[in-house]
Amino acid sequence: MPRYLSPGTHFMQGNEALAEAALIAGCRFFAGYPITPASEIAEHLAKRLPQVGGIMIQMEDEIASIASLMGASWTGAKAMTATSGPGFSLMQENIGYAFMTETPCIIVDVQRAGPSTGQATKCGQGDVMQARWGTHGDYASIVLSPNSVQEMFDLTIRAFNLAEKYRTPVILLADEIVAHMREQMLVHPIRKIEVVNRKKPKPGNKLFFGGEEVPSMPSVGEGYNVTVTGSTHDEFGIRFTSDPTVHRSLVTRLVNKIKNNTELLMDFETLNANNCEVGFVTFGCTSRSVYEAVDMATERGIKAGFIRLKTIWPFPERIVQAMAQNAKAIIVPEMNLQQLFFEVQRVVNGATEVIPVNKIGGGEMLTPEKLLSEVERSVG
């Protein structure tokens, strides 16, 4: 196999496409623990990472997996782990650590039906809120949601780029269907794929944890004597566990560096978003049923549209609010028992009706027919 995927079209599995994209984005360290439906990512990278000079190691559990990413990232390496719901739960504490210490890393959560062990081989979309709020304390997360093999590839590269640019963990919230399906995808020549690398400090620089929105990041072994800590710390990295202003300014900056860049982080696909009678707000595998439901509604003379979120968090409030101005109803279909629905309802704030459509169990998708019937019912 060549160093990287050759330009042109490929017929691949979602998880494999994600793994290949990680290599192109510069990933050189992967640590993980076996879990369905994410294991193919570890298996693929176990073969491929050593071919590009990287390392894949299977750790003793998911906690160790994500913890080893912290160490690898501070050596300057781009690092990733991949898991599903149960492992994602175990990783939450270190996601907070990565956020607090501004350690870039990628956490792939290939969602399955939860809670607990649930239905391990079946698709679910029940981790939307966990991806946003899973760790404790105040924080902001960047969460991307692919709906195709192409996007398993594209959004993985974007995930690495955002992690490096904002020095923060990025969560790639995939699902079993997108991860296991095989379809055609296009790979551009490597030189045309944008790859972002973290900002490195200049000699003499000592402000690795403040002083600017996204501080420069040294690596261990470079002579900077960097002190990394998950305790509240000042801009030099020295802990301050009782000073109220140090905590306020640190955590506020960390949240704001994501919140204030919402416009840049927003990423979505839309159809008739601002002038539809009925609109969908959708993400992940469910959006593939939405495409067809919108076509079917159009054939029946109903002007339907959608906003399909490629970045779920931070949530693109402005775009959804604009849809609510003209739509009689906004439908939020999810393979869970209402999660994104609450966020849509919150930002729409009564401007129009927000209708949840939900289905769980057995990996059964919401069908286009079911979604069409909801569209028809909402326009009376």
Added chain:
Amino acid sequence: MTETFSTKKYLRDIPFPFCAGCGGATVATCFLRAVNELGHKDLKGFVFCSGIGCSSWIPSPHFEADSIHTLHGRSIPVATGVKLMRPDLNVVVFGGDGDIVGIGLSHMVHAARRNLDITIIMVNNMIYGMTGGQVAATTPLKIKTTTTPYGGFEHPLDAIQLAVSAGASYAARWTTAHANQLKETIKKVLTLKGFSFIEVVSQCPTAYGRRAGFRNAGEMLQWLKQQSVAIEESRKLTENELEGKIVVGEFVSKTRPTLIEMVQAILKGAEKDD
């Protein structure tokens, strides 16, 4: 001979947070003396990983060095990530008994199994000191703590035996009453390959000593000395005679392919592979 060594050249100007009489300062001094005697002018080339607990403050932020102060119990997997990507750096983990063989136990066992090329210095004060004196996996039987007010009813863990059976290249135990031996052992392991595990049984007069009937740190140190039995001597004693004793010395020192050696040997050909 005139004493000229000062630990200051390796330290940031931040006072250690230890209580009066804490064994943590002894361990820090022994480590820095060892580094000095090995000829390191500074701590470049080292990366220190520590978790949460009193002894995790030994390197971070006090050592003028690269240090990663991790979550509670996770210093070893963080060190794993550092060492795999930068095998040239000397990775040293400091942690307490809670960090290393309580919450983080499985990581220690697996790092020993892999023979990961790091040094672990586990300061065993037999208690959760920073949180006020709760029972630990290392607390001796019948000792009263804040969570065992009638006395502890669980047997303590022998961390050294665990490290040895899991495959550590090197394992030794000393107490803070054996400062010179500890320093010499640290000097030795810093030049070894593979997984090196040093347990230092240490006094915590604040959270352990006062509940276990010691009036001050000096009494605890005396007790540590009295309870210690050299490993060679211990072989002549029965299990009953060894009850409550602290066996000190070198438990294993062997050559075994290390994780870094294995990674480099096994993955070497992959770049040409198709």
